[in-house]
Amino acid sequence: MRRDARELAREARAVVREALARSHAAKGWEALQERDADGNAQGALPYTDAALAEFAAAHKRDPDDINITHHLAIAHHARAWDWELQGDARAAAEWELALGHWRTMVAAGEFWAGLKAKMLVCDPNADTKVLDEARRDLLEHLLELHVAFVRHYCESEAPDRATVHVGIVQRARIPPAVKKRLVEKVFEAMTGSVPDAKAMGDFDPALTVLERFLALFPDYLPALRLYVEVARAWGATLSFQNDWPEIERLAERINPEKDESEDAQDKSPVERLAAHPDLGAESLARSELESLTFELAALGYHRGGSYLAEAQTKGFSVADRDAAMAAFDFALEWGMLGDQFSSTGSQMKELLAAAHQGRGWCKYHEAQEVLQTGYVYQSTLATAARLYHEAIAEMEAAVNLSSGDEHLHEILKQLRDELAILDLRSAGSFFAD
């Protein structure tokens, strides 16, 4: 049946519009062709700037045309890859643009249905499950490429470029389970060298690698655990007698003291691990943290103890006493951090008790110095009494922490007795004055 002129004109308009839209795709395809010296087409290149412009124009006209999206996905991804290899900074944005097009492809059922139909044309008995799997894994496979670049740049010591790819993985809109798998792969890629470095005693670079990873994934438990493990191994090689400055640097590095200007939320790796919600279920991480804190607390205690031991023979200078106090403080700081993860009656509690006792002896020695000044004024006696009180408080803390140490009780009794005598002298001095 013949159609009237109006109907034909309407269809003509539609045909022309379609031709105009599709002509961009056709021109894009032409612009992809690699040609020989005579201008004969040899095959399509993955992209050319001209082709990309045509495909972009076609996409603008018809954003739902999945075939055009496929051209764009291929072309942008290929160009991103070239730019990456050339060190062109535009690569990062180009990768993400391409990923956006690939994400559209994954969602486009018609595209996959078309491939299935084509597969069945190739082989009517073919199992098209392979396409379902390809569709399911496509984004993860694309992002694995960025994990590979992370590894590549970590190995070639280009951490900034690795960070760009980590950012791409972090920003990718993918299911949490997939992202978790990818983060695990990034962790392996970035920190793969750490176990060897630790075994070789290269602790500083090993910690640097982990700090780089933790700057990107601050709460990633395996990284925090490995960080603590390396720090503990490093601490275990250090001597409180010969390496104290290095011990202090290590401690400051893994758990820096914060000044008021710093954000209280900005936690150190050690603090993050200590406060990690999954730490309870991670016995290995908890054990590593306890070991590290014990290791450092013990180093501090032994350093303080060595000053006290020397004081028995050669006297206790003010500098030595201050150094001993600082060492006992160091032991207490780390010991208290680790005590959160220690069982009652553990070695950590004994160490804390010993550090308190050490501080108590320092206070006692200071009180003795004050009393030995020769001129016993009311103010001098008051200072000595204050120091006795402080020493007694430390010894009481030690008694509370230790598991029934009789010797400590005797020391405490002796200090209290001496304080009582001092109080009497103070009263006598008051009346004498």
Place this chain on the structure above:
Amino acid sequence: MNLWRRGLLTQNPYYRTPFRIARVPREITRHGTIVRLIGETRKLMNRDPLAHQINGSPVTDAEINAAEPALTDPKRRIIEELLEHAAEELPLGPARKLAKEVAEATAVDPSEKLTVNDLSALQGLAQSLIRQFLEQAQQPSPSFGALELEIVPPFGQGDEV
């Protein structure tokens, strides 16, 4: 298998796809045609190892050997299509169809050729032309009588028949 992680990271996988290496268009699905095209590519390369190049670098035997199973196994081949542009051509089919339909609609049927049976509508025009002719004609000299003895054709011819 991850398509993007098959080769070295430093090699962009979009250039040397099995389709491009074997010179098999993505649109070809028949096994026999694929095998024939691969054979032709091999012959071309045997004749001149530099004849088949991609992005300035010749295709090697190893590459074509690897491309063949990737294209002849439907499972692998269909996955390879993800990295390959589909051919595009101007959508002339609908335009041709429409043009044909329009041509058919406007074509004149020989059996319906226009015939003129009544010329009366031309009478007015004819009279006007006659009047114009007579007015512009040379006037006769009163000394010698009429110039013409008969009406100049075509007028008057009808009267003779």
